[in-house]
Amino acid sequence: GDAPGTFRRLEGDLHRIKNVEFVDQNPIGKSTRSNPATYLKAFDEIRKLYASTQGAKQMGYTASDFSFNSDGGRCEECKGDGYITIEMQFMADITVPCESCHGKRYQKEILEVEYRGKNIYDILEMTIDQAIEFFSESDGSQEKRIVKRLRPLSDVGLGYIKIGQNSSSLSGGENQRVKLASFFADEKAEPTLYIFDEPTTGLHFHDIATLMKSFDRLISLGHTVLIIEHNMDVIKCADHIIDIGPEGGDAGGNLVATGTPEEITVCETSYTGKFLKDKL
Template identity: 35%
Template sequence: LFARIGKTYSPVSGALVKRHNVSDVMKTIHRLDEGTRFLITAPVTFKDRTTLEHLSILSQQGFARILVDGTIVSIEEVLEENTYAAEKIQLVVDRAVVRYNDEDNDYRLQDSIQTAFYEGRGECELRFMDEKPTMVFNSLFELDGISFTEPTLHLFSFNNPLGACPKCEGFGSTMGIDEDLVIPNPHLSVYEGCIAPWKGETMGKWKDKFILGASAHNFPVHRPYIDLTDEEKALLWDGAKGVKGINALFKHLESKSYKIQFRVMLSRYRGKTVCTTCKGKRLKPEANYVKVGTQSLSDLVELPLRKLKVFFQELKLDEQDASIAKRLLTEITTRIDFLISVGLPYLTLNRISSTLSGGESQRIQLATSLGSSLVGSLYILDEPSIGLHPKDAQQLITVIQALRDNGNTVVVVEHEEAFMRAADFLIDIGPAAGNLGGEIIAAGLPQDVLSHPTSLTAAYLNGTQQIPIPQALRKATGEIILEGVRQHNLKGFDISFPLGVFSVVAGVSGSGKSTLIKQILYPALKKHLEMVGERPGIHKALKGDLDAIQHVEMVDQNPIGKSSRSNPVTYLKAYDDIRNLFASEELARIRGYKAKHFSFNTDGGRCD
């Protein structure tokens, strides 16, 4: 869409950048009043020759006049005086009058305009005899002294060298001063010492000087860093008149990097940081000069889908652009509707896939399938409800039914009650697991399967069998408290996890469950117990009965074995005892077998 109808705007003046041609200039002339007198001029710059030498060449080419301070001057007169000197002149290519329905005049104007573009190296001007402003045309896609890149498909892809930010190569981050390392506790204020390098007898002077000068800029030194506005954070980092910010300290350290102590201090605060060129947007700046409506591509991908849908619904285009973009806009709005219909109206298009929850990923895949508009296809889904809240499961069922209604067949392996009740045809396999299973117990309409006398699935669905809720719940033996959790969409709350009991964290998909547990609680406990591990997500403090926890283990949905020969016995380390047992047998001792001879991972044990 941006490559087809995007308009490029100059970052200097904000004016539209356009590559003009002869027909554009002619259309402008035909809109003038008949009888209007004007000059067709071209700016000529002298680089390799003197002004007089160049004027002599222009005279030999048939040009007779130049414009000097708004006055038409004969080139021959200038050459005779032999005193004129300038780096740039306005060459008068033609003197013309607007005449309607005069083909001969139009042909002459077209030739003159073409000549002006050539002599002016892409620039042609219409100058008027009265007070009308000069009209400037450029055939080189330039404006305000900047040469712009014409929009192409590759310009808007950070996976392509033509569109990727040259500094971060499209990753959005570079090695630099890491904000999280410089400000490890954003809940502290500048006065309370939130800036780690501004501590100590020597470096503490930077903090004192900043606090003294901050009042002149109304900077709140007692406000926690996390509550500062973007403008206030910019002042703290970049400084201002009379105030040196954090970046000034690191520039000072870099200038003294021949001293080892300063190199060590710099390395202490280096890490992955947002690219300073693209501001994390991953595209080169030229891509953001191109806009559809009033928004650049980087602006649009930062909008939630619900707001993005409104933008495209209210987008106003002229007749030509509307014709070009009609099919593209239909595809875009349709796919946005699919994503919203599966319960993802809050999602932004610049979200990194690794930060999506399992439920969000599955629904995006289903929305993609729905958006492909395939007919007569067979979709096989393996337990798509894993990790989904009942509310999200119902939305997923709606999407699956839409796939079916499009003329497709959908086969789902599932044991979620809502899916089984919504099915058109239900197959129950059993009666138990492993070698006790493998039989078709019941197959048919869901209501028919529910009445089957021997189906264990039917027994739980119709309520004849239930999982009893314990009458007496276990009492907690302590608690772990997380204060001020703010990662991603978490709103800075405090939460207590009781110890010695079975706790469940519930909520709709995308509400922040995985963020709370995987990115804050687990890393925080890991770092507390072992002093190593990844940096926990943003939180104020970890408190409570921490001494009661001796070890923390994360059991997730990732495969447990990294080797293709791995199996549950090797993962549990039980094979070590089994190998030792076989190696201790009398026949094994007679043959000289060791434990390694009973391993399929070593020479002498595995089949060659």
């Protein structure tokens, strides 16, 4: 990153922070096959459930046979992608559905294993919210583990995403929220300073409210949230504002005002204060 400025000291309640986590909008996971459910380890629990079914036991399948990330049960032709990428010499690569598995990512025998009438591909086609509903219908302990891993994704407003949705198709904001969800899944995390860079970019007003609830939850877990933001609906919710300006780019970068939202509104030179006044 950029070289930090020069500082004489860093002070405050520093023992409250054990880790620092910068939550950017870069894609989750390096593998082309990573998705929100694998990132939160929910898919591990789903694979275990399938391995525990009567059908899988009879055939001797283990949880790894239900993985699309490793050899075993996945389609060998497309290596579990469900599609084939064709490299074009003078144009962008194109993808076509795999002819061997017809986009279903697994070998035929694996798809014959069902849990309550659904095979593993049917699960990948469900949205997060549909899967939470489906697995909540049973009170088995493995089903409970699955729901517990999926729930944080729904809590950050990503319930509409498919279980098997490739992370490369997620927007920057969606990637950021998947990372946010993963912090909820880790209940024993040490007090952490989470830094978010413009997390509301591209979000609908309703989604911003969901995001703010998620931040409140992080704070109630003993974490600290630092947000770089222009959105007044977010800024007005802050406990403490650091207004940098007064203008953008070269005409900015100076400390204009600090304090609670109410304290910022009385600062004559703060543009943020002027806009904030209407929101409070």
